[in-house]
Each structure stands twice: as structure tokens, then as C-alpha cells.
Amino acid sequence: MSLEEYKGVFIFAQQVDNHIDNIAFELLGKAKDLAAPLNTQVTAVLIGYQVKDLADQLAEYGADRVIVVDDPELKEYRTEPYAHALSSVINEYKPDIMLVGATAIGRDLGPTVSARVKTGLTADCTSLEIGDFPIQPREGVEQKHNQLLMTRPAFGGNTIATIACPDNRPQMSTVRPGVMQKIKPIKGAKAEVVEYNPGFTPNNKYVTIEEVVKKVSETVDIQKAKILVSGGRGVGSPENFEILKDLAKAIGGEVSCSRAVVDNGWLPKDLQVGQTGKTVRPQIYFAIGISGAIQHTAGMEDSDLIIAINKDETAPIFDVADIGIVGDLNKIVPKLTADILAAQQ
Numbered sequence: 001m002s003l004e005e006y007k008g009v010f011i012f013a014q015q016v017d018n019h020i021d022n023i024a025f026e027l028l029g030k031a032k033d034l035a036a037p038l039n040t041q042v043t044a045v046l047i048g049y050q051v052k053d054l055a056d057q058l059a060e061y062g063a064d065r066v067i068v069v070d071d072p073e074l075k076e077y078r079t080e081p082y083a084h085a086l087s088s089v090i091n092e093y094k095p096d097i098m099l100v101g102a103t104a105i106g107r108d109l110g111p112t113v114s115a116r117v118k119t120g121l122t123a124d125c126t127s128l129e130i131g132d133f134p135i136q137p138r139e140g141v142e143q144k145h146n147q148l149l150m151t152r153p154a155f156g157g158n159t160i161a162t163i164a165c166p167d168n169r170p171q172m173s174t175v176r177p178g179v180m181q182k183i184k185p186i187k188g189a190k191a192e193v194v195e196y197n198p199g200f201t202p203n204n205k206y207v208t209i210e211e212v213v214k215k216v217s218e219t220v221d222i223q224k225a226k227i228l229v230s231g232g233r234g235v236g237s238p239e240n241f242e243i244l245k246d247l248a249k250a251i252g253g254e255v256s257c258s259r260a261v262v263d264n265g266w267l268p269k270d271l272q273v274g275q276t277g278k279t280v281r282p283q284i285y286f287a288i289g290i291s292g293a294i295q296h297t298a299g300m301e302d303s304d305l306i307i308a309i310n311k312d313e314t315a316p317i318f319d320v321a322d323i324g325i326v327g328d329l330n331k332i333v334p335k336l337t338a339d340i341l342a343a344q345q
């Protein structure tokens with residue numbers, strides 16, 4: 001493999017039912033950052049059936065080029081035809097970097113494709129940048145420049161690992177939704193659109209989809225909320241979450257929670273913030289009765305304003321909080337809600 005042949009930053013533009021997933025726009029934002037020091041282009045790979053019209057949206061969010069693989073076999077996501085499509089694009093166009101969202105689809109597709117094109121993949125990255133490998137020069141190890149440095153929590157979130165892939169191409173990574181910033185869309189931007197179809201031969205490896213049953217989510221998307229009122233084990237019971245819901249209602253926010261709350265069966269997993277939950281970046285994040293374990297803060301520390309309420313003044317949540325209130329949440333939260341409602345009258 002001649003590494004010099006591999007050029008450009010590619011992203012997998014995930015779409016479902018011909019709607020581009022937000023993760024594609026987030027990946028484009030990051031891809032633009034990575035492409036600048038490499039002085040290269042950003043390419044979105046759009047795979048599906050009758051999806052060509054979506055290319056303009058990708059251009060508005062930063063794609064210089066869109067490679068469209070359009071085929072009836074790609075109408076719904078299935079591992080085999082999608083993996084064939086993406087690995088064929090990689091073999092044909094030879095990207096230096098290939099980013100895939102760490103969504104349910106991406107977690108299936110990314111590793112399958114990386115194995116097929118014989119390269120490595122760093123899963124579930126929370127930070128990506130271009131730099132030198134090894135980061136600190138080491139005797140006997142050749143220093144390589146302009147490598148993709150992929151950072152992710154490791155060992156159950158107790159440490160942060162930065163991983164590089166200096167000897168194979170492309171450098172592949174799946175990226176957590178909600179972590180990377182999309183750019184402000186450039187209205188009317190156009191990308192070069194390239195149509196590519198490697199040919200699909202249905203065989204017994206192609207799963208047949210009998211029926212698609214859509215789950216109707218009863219919970220809100222906490223990644224879209226501007227204000228989150230998040231509760232932890234300290235809230236004490238599912239019933240007591242009512243006081244957090246009252247506060248959220250008073251300020252136009254939504255309720256989210258720590259993993260302890262989900263593990264106790266108090267709230268559904270969709271509302272969990274953190275390493276094994278969702279990464280959120282609201283304008284205001286209330287952490288109420290949450291101790292601030294690293295696995296929790298990994299999912300909320302980039303919020304604009306963090307307000308923590310905890311009875312233990314040594315709780316680590318105060319290390320990431322902008323405003324800390326030490327005291328009993330059962331007294332503070334209802335009082336805060338009442339004062340806010342009074343001020344609104």
C-alpha cells in the first residue's frame with residue numbers, strides 16, 4: 001500500500017428514508033477542520049436509493065464533493081450492500097481519512113468496511129486532530145507528520161487514549177453523535193457530484209427485509225434541548241423527578257439524567273447523559289444530585305453554562321460547574337422554580 005496515493009477527508013453521509021442524519025453535518029464540520037492543515041478536499045459519500053437530490057444539503061454543510069452510490073439494493077440499510085458500497089468507494093477513490101458516525105448503523109458499517117479494506121478503525125472518538133505520531137518523539141520509532149490523532153475514552157472511561165494509524169490507509173474512525181460542531185450552512189453552496197456504482201449482486205448474504213416497524217419514541221431528543229435539567233441518584237426516587245420536571249417546565253427545558261437513574265429504572269435510557277449515554281451541549285445544564293463521575297461529565301462538560309446543586313461540597317461535579325450550589329436539592333429546586341415563576345408574572 002502506497003500511503004501517498006491516499007488523499008482527502010471523506011465522511012459517510014448517513015441517511016435514513018432519504019433524510020440526512022444530523023451526524024453527517026457534524027462530521028462535515030470536523031472534516032473541514034481536518035482538511036485545512038492537510039490542504040485537501042472534503043468528500044461526502046452518500047449511499048442509498050434515489051438520494052442524489054440530498055447532495056446540495058451536504059454542500060451547504062461543507063462538502064466540496066459528493067460521491068453518490070445509488071441503487072435499489074441500498075433502499076434500506078443492510079450491512080452487506082452498504083459495506084460493499086463504502087469499501088468500493090474507498091478502493092476506488094483512496095481517501096486519507098474516512099469518518100463514520102458512531103450511530104447504530106455506523107457502528108455496524110465502520111468496522112465491517114475497515115476489515116474489508118484492511119485498515120484500522122478507532123471507535124467512538126470524542127476528539128480528532130491532525131498532528132505528529134508519535135506525539136512525543138521516541139527512539140527507534142519513525143516520526144510521521146500529518147497523522148489523524150483519534151482520541152476516545154478507554155478502560156471504562158478511566159483514561160483517555162489517543163490512537164493513530166500510521167501504517168495503513170485510510171485512517172478510519174467512528175465519531176460520537178453530538179460531539180463535533182457543524183458549520184453554519186452556506187446557503188446555495190454547490191459540490192461536485194460524482195455518481196459511482198460498483199454493481200450489486202444479490203446473493204444469500206443479503207438479508208431480506210420483510211417489514212420495517214418504526215418505534216415511536218415517547219421521549220424528547222435531549223441533544224436538541226437548549227436547557228437541560230439533569231437529575232442523578234441524589235434525586236432519590238422516580239416520583240421526586242417531578243420537582244425537576246417543574247423546574248424544566250418553568251424555564252422551557254427538558255429533563256435528562258445520569259446512568260444511576262437509568263440503572264435504577266427511574267427514567268428511560270434515551271435520557272441518559274454521558275459516555276454510554278448521549279453527549280449534550282445545551283446553553284444551560286443543571287446537574288442536580290449528580291456526583292460528577294468522569295463518565296457523566298464526558299457527556300456534558302462542553303455545555304455553555306453548568307449549574308450544579310449537590311449537598312456534598314467535595315462532589316467532583318463542582319470542578320466542571322460554572323455555578324455551584326451546596327445544599328439539599330429538595331429545598332433548593334422547588335424554591336428556584338417558585339422564584340422563577342414569580343419573576344415571570
Ligand code: FAD
Binds near residue numbers: 234288290327
Ligand atoms: P452518585 O454518584 O450516587 O451521586 C449522587 C449525588 O447526589 C452525590 O454526589 C450526593 O452528594 C448527591 N445528593 C444526594 N442526596 C442529595 C440531596 N438531597 N441534595 C443534593 N445532592 C444530593 N454515568 C453516567 O451518568 N453516564 C454514563 O454514560 C455512564 N457511563 C458509564 C460507563 C462505564 C463503563 C462505567 C464504568 C460507568 C458509567 N457511568 C455513567 C457511571 C458513573 O461512573 C457513575 O456511577 C454515575 O454517573 C453516578 O450517577 P450519579 O451521579 O447520579 O450518582
